[in-house]
Amino acid sequence: MDQNKKSLKLPPGQFITPSFPVLSKGPSVHVPQDRYSLSIEGLVQNPMILNFKDLVDLESKEITCNIHCVTKWSKLDTKWTGVEFETIVQLVKPAKNALFVVFGSFDGYKTNIPLKILLEDGYLVYKYDQKPIEDIHGGPVRALVPRLYFWKSAKWLNSITFLDHDEPGFWETRGYSNSADPIKEERYS
Ligand SMILES: Nc1nc2c(c(=O)[nH]1)N[C@H]1C(S)=C(S)[C@@H](COP(=O)(O)O)O[C@H]1N2
Ligand SMILES: [Mo]
Numbered sequence: 001m002d003q004n005k006k007s008l009k010l011p012p013g014q015f016i017t018p019s020f021p022v023l024s025k026g027p028s029v030h031v032p033q034d035r036y037s038l039s040i041e042g043l044v045q046n047p048m049i050l051n052f053k054d055l056v057d058l059e060s061k062e063i064t065c066n067i068h069c070v071t072k073w074s075k076l077d078t079k080w081t082g083v084e085f086e087t088i089v090q091l092v093k094p095a096k097n098a099l100f101v102v103f104g105s106f107d108g109y110k111t112n113i114p115l116k117i118l119l120e121d122g123y124l125v126y127k128y129d130q131k132p133i134e135d136i137h138g139g140p141v142r143a144l145v146p147r148l149y150f151w152k153s154a155k156w157l158n159s160i161t162f163l164d165h166d167e168p169g170f171w172e173t174r175g176y177s178n179s180a181d182p183i184k185e186e187r188y189s
Helices: 003-007 052-056 085-092 115-121
Strands: 037-042 048-051 061-068 073-084 100-105 110-114 123-128 142-144 157-163
Touching (some): 037 085, 061 123, 085 115, 085 123
Antiparallel strands (some): 037 048, 100 157, 123 142
16 A cells, blocks of 8 residues: 555644654563563453463454554554453453452553543453564553553553442553544544
8 A cells, every 4th residue: 555545644733753763751661471460450240360360361453553643653554462351351250330440550651541441442462563562562461542642552461440430540640532533633631
């Protein structure tokens, strides 16, 4: 596909990069697969802690999506393997009033997303381009929410908390938009 056709898929103000930039608030974290754990908690009927194998044993999906960083780079047709957020929801059974989710990470990062968006377009991924996700990009497991700016996709995912109220995360309390829709160019608040 030529660059003009590709740019038709671009949200306003974004440019295409063929590289895969790394953006982290601090140093990259190294979490070996065999020491990985994900705690799913808050307003759910079945809170649980999943290890790496537990996650990989769940029904898996191949995801091809465009990703859009608030710093204006977009990367088209990125390929991931992982689990739909919906699968996690079926396991833990959130309460009726659990309308918000906070992702927490091993580096202390947090980001918040309405459950409705995650049910439509949220994933926990453990492969990029058929290979384990590199440390710098959030392996062994990161969140992926293609519809929102990429800061909403938490790397080194360590916890998922279901809440009855919204709870702004690391960038959302530092001037970034709470809703983060690239199509509406919701960059800053
Ligand atoms: N745990 C964690 N997740 C994070 C971040 C971070 O600093 N820590 N940075 C966010 C930001 S601002 C962006 S743009 C993307 C960058 O992901 P990448 O480094 O794989 O490109 O990760 C997001 N997820
Ligand atoms: Mo970012």
